[in-house]
Amino acid sequence: MDCSVKTQLFLQIEKRKWVIMVGLVALTHLFCQSLMLPYGNALLSLFPSGKSKNLLMANPSHNDSSVKTLIDDNHTIAGVLDMDNDQSLFVRGVKSTKTYNVHVNAEDDKGSMEKKEKENMDSDVVGNGMDDDVDFVDDDTLDDVDVDLEDGFTVENSTQLGKASSGVVLESKTSEIQEKNVTDGSVILPTLVVSSDKPSLIGSVVGEKPESETSISDGSSMHISLSESKDVSVFRNNGSSVPNKPAKKKMRCDMPPKTVTPINEMERLLVRHRARSRAMRPRWSSERDQEILAAKRRIESAPFLKNDRELHAPLFRNISMFKRSYELMERVLKIYVYKEGEKPIFHQPILKGLYASEGWFMKLMEQRNNRFVVKDPRKAHLFYMPFSSRMLEYTLYVRNSHNRTNLRQHLKDYSEKIAAKYRFWNRTGGADHFLVACHDWAPYETRHHMEHCIKALCNADVTMGFKIGRDVSLPETYVRSARNPLRDLGGKPPSQRYTLAFYAGSLHGYLRPILLKYWKDKEPDMKILGQMPPGVPSKMNYIDQMKSSKYCICPKGYEVNSPRIVEAIFYECVPVIISDNFVPPFFEVFNWDAFSVIIAEKEIPNLREILVSIPEKKYLNMQLNVRKVQKHFLWHANPIKYDLFHMTLHSIWYNRVFQIKSRY
Template sequence: MGGDFLSMFHLETKRLIWLIGITFSIILAFQYVEPNYGNVLLSLFSADRIPTSSESTDTNVTILNHANFTDELSIQKANATIDTVSITGFVLEPILSQNKSQEKVNSYSPSPENAPTNLSPPFGSTTNVGPNITTAVLSNDDNITNSIKNESFSPSSQNGGNVQDKSSSISSTVPKERQEIHVPIKEVTTVSEMNKLLLQSHASYRSMKPRWFSNVDQELLQARSEIENAPIVKNDPNLYGPIYHNVSMFKRSYELMEERLKVYVYREGARPILHSPFLTGIYASEGWFMKLMEANKRFVTKNPKKAHLFYLPFSSRMLEEALYVKNSHSHKNLIQYLHDYVDMIAARHSFWNRTGGADHFLVGCHDWAPSETKLRLANCIRSLCNADVKEGFVFGKDASLPETYVRNAQIPTRDLGGNSFSKKTTLAFFAGSMHGYVRPILLKHWENKDPDMKIFGKLPNSKGNSNYIHYMKSSKYCICAKGYEVNSPRVVEAIFYECVPVIISDNFVPPFFEVLDWESFSVIVLEKDIPNLKNILLSIPEKRYLSMLMRVKKVQKHFLWNKNPVKYDIFHMILHSIWYNRVFSATS
């Protein structure tokens, strides 16, 4: 009996060992095929390890033990499949193949004498940094490594007070652009086609599924349901229905934003690139938004667990001012700076990793903002002045930011308004520098060719730009021709001075496109139709023109900066576009 019992005991033990082995094998197999939770196993064994490498086509995720980084002899790496899509024109398709090979993380510290001295690290407090900084250089294999050393670095107060780490060095490599699956893109996408693409995106585009559930996810899904089933608005004195795609949905969405939206603003980051709003000039939109967002008490929350959105408060304009090396024709050190900033955010907070950045947003007006943010920040909601269909603008995720030329930071609405219809003596007006290829074509056909068409190059300087403003106020139509990029401050200037905008910029997504019906108050002319411009304008009946002019006045309030934000103004409209896109892209 004793021998039989012992044999049975050995048999059951073997079965138990086999069962444990099979279970462990299944877990390992799951590790390599599960799309959303790539490093579950590693995270179980090491709670303080966070993925910080950039998300590129090879989808490798580097796991760093930040607490013991200087003591480790090797860096553990694991292949992880990222839940991502390849943006191919207007169609969102899954990436069909993935490169499983591992890349070594470059770690290169350039000598201070060979590096620029004006780079401020993205880490630390919001005060100006000292001179002890080692910055980015270009290596032989055309990858950038950015090793930043700051001997006196003070994190924000929420991270445990002052810390000094003289050996701290963080380096990462700018990933190569994704090798995307391309489909043919039409040469020109009309506004009508853009409207269809937006509707398709809201119906089908969804961001990455959150890695763990939060109450805010359910709140976003509830908001979407309420917007889609919004009560019909018949008469609202604050909203003029014809200028919107769907005034009922807009009103309900705006109300829900006011009632529920909470935004967490990251405190990390050094001036002047972060937390430094610039309030005048053609890039003022991003500065005004930053200033008003950071000071806002209605939407901003100090508890990130309650946040529906996370704001990355950097200035694309100040990024260029601080870091671009004149005549270098390279943005790589600017891109690297943003990558390091995001890596730092992801290492200090869990919220970026929860959604892959899908609930984070940025506001950038500089022409380079799309290219600077299309890799590490590609999953974010990007509010961009340079909203170009052919340059990676994603309908249903990204938002078109109005480019506003603010001349007076103290009184941003100075000179608001235009002449009455009877005093609009000029048919069409344009003046500007010969940036890009469209404006020379415009002048070739219309400069000094017709007294009704006041088409000029750059006007002589005048106090307060009075000549330019006079022409805008006294013209029926204001020509908004693209410069180097698709965006132009003239679009908002025309509305500001009550002149019907004529947009000549193929593939430009107009501001607040999610809610505004631009065809109801503007004229959109294809670049190829510039020779026929006057006939196009004269073919518009006077009754139709007067209707558009009245609608320009109705839509004007959505494009005005106020030192203290008011309902439906440009600050709230920018935030609404971001909120609206997040609501319709959220995944349960």
């Protein structure tokens, strides 16, 4: 072989050695960076700069598949599937750092309970409290990762590559893991392993929080808490807080209802439920049942009554039946009030503020001179459970806990105690028992264990379990003075009401922003405002505006009910109710078309056109009817005939009369 050929071969060999050497150096450098840097950022050069990688790849059919978590300059986790080697370069790099502590907390309640706990009533008279079984929806995309797990998948902590069994089942169809940032460096979640054979979280047992330890670059350990509400909170074990970006949430009360029951459909439901009794058949008959059935027959055969000196006929669906029913209630009805339960949740009424309705009813029902109350439960037609839903929330709810289970459990224990001590609950399953509750959480708190009871609720929402014809829509009254609940009563005559429509208040819920969007500062005769300026004068200004407006707009807030309805009647202003699925107070006896305007939420853009189209004569009739119906919505320290106490009690009696079975 000549010299030139040997030289070429030698150069080629040396070139290949050089290429191999350079490659080895590059791989060694990459490997060292993976070990030395806190989070394996050496691999970020594999991705284009400035782009987030929100990827999760898994093969459900491959039991050994794993997902390797990567993080880019924007601190966004990406998933890279390695089907063959769980001990890949990146996994070893992550394992070389210290570990995390990942807590998955499956809460019973998904709601942000504290959102409406304390609300200022100076200018915005709106119910506070939270939705029952609140459904959350993420309102924005976090700066960090959202890893969506399909139904049936398992989240496994692979940081330690443990194979411990798990018992925490992901109840929601989609679970998201959201990564947060800390000030001293970026944070990544442990390597995730996704498989489809069992829906669980490795390293945990039912009712416990799985713990597999890791730490941040400064050596302090941390844990990330995830819940069904997809909220993530980060804490250091040394007690210091880790800054995190709170996720914006949308609750059910922040979104329009999925289904709408118009007022005419509610009318049909009432007639249908009146036609067929739906109450549980008693386990045994009683003399009290026979007395109620006799009263029912007399009510149904009431003589026709066109006018009455005490009652205004246009206000009622059937004044003849109401008059006869009310008279029979005064003559026949006997109620036993349970003495069980300790203060402040039981037997301690709140007489001032937003939840005054339940408090005033409790106070007046437990007065010594109450003509309806009997000491012998065997003589009772109905049984009253005197608890305050407001005091239940105030006493037992742990703020920021997002959990109302203990509230419901407290009432469950109470009802079980009654059932164990008395035989009356068991006879009807609670169908002849009633409760009066005004807090927004009451539908949730009384669900299941008090489901057969007659519920007088301010939150009368047909989509939240309110039963038309059995339950009672309790008026939500904001009482400013417990000593004088009738303070500031009345308003200006129609000729001095120059404002067409008035509303002022905070923008709670989804509906009020829509109202302001269309009508704030749009028409001179419509005063549609946000929250009025703070200060003492604003209180009287708010009242004066209602006293001098033709129509008072009553949009729903967080829930369907609003104290503005009673306020409008209080100040002799025609209420305009804008709240889909809301059952107006005393729906079973009152004809709300006679003294109010009910508008579907979708008609807000046409609000002014609807009000202007109402003839002046009809408005004057409605305003007169508002003044006539006013006495039925007033609290008195000593109850008087047809007042709010007696109207509430009558509706409870009336619904029981038409629910009881005719045969046994």
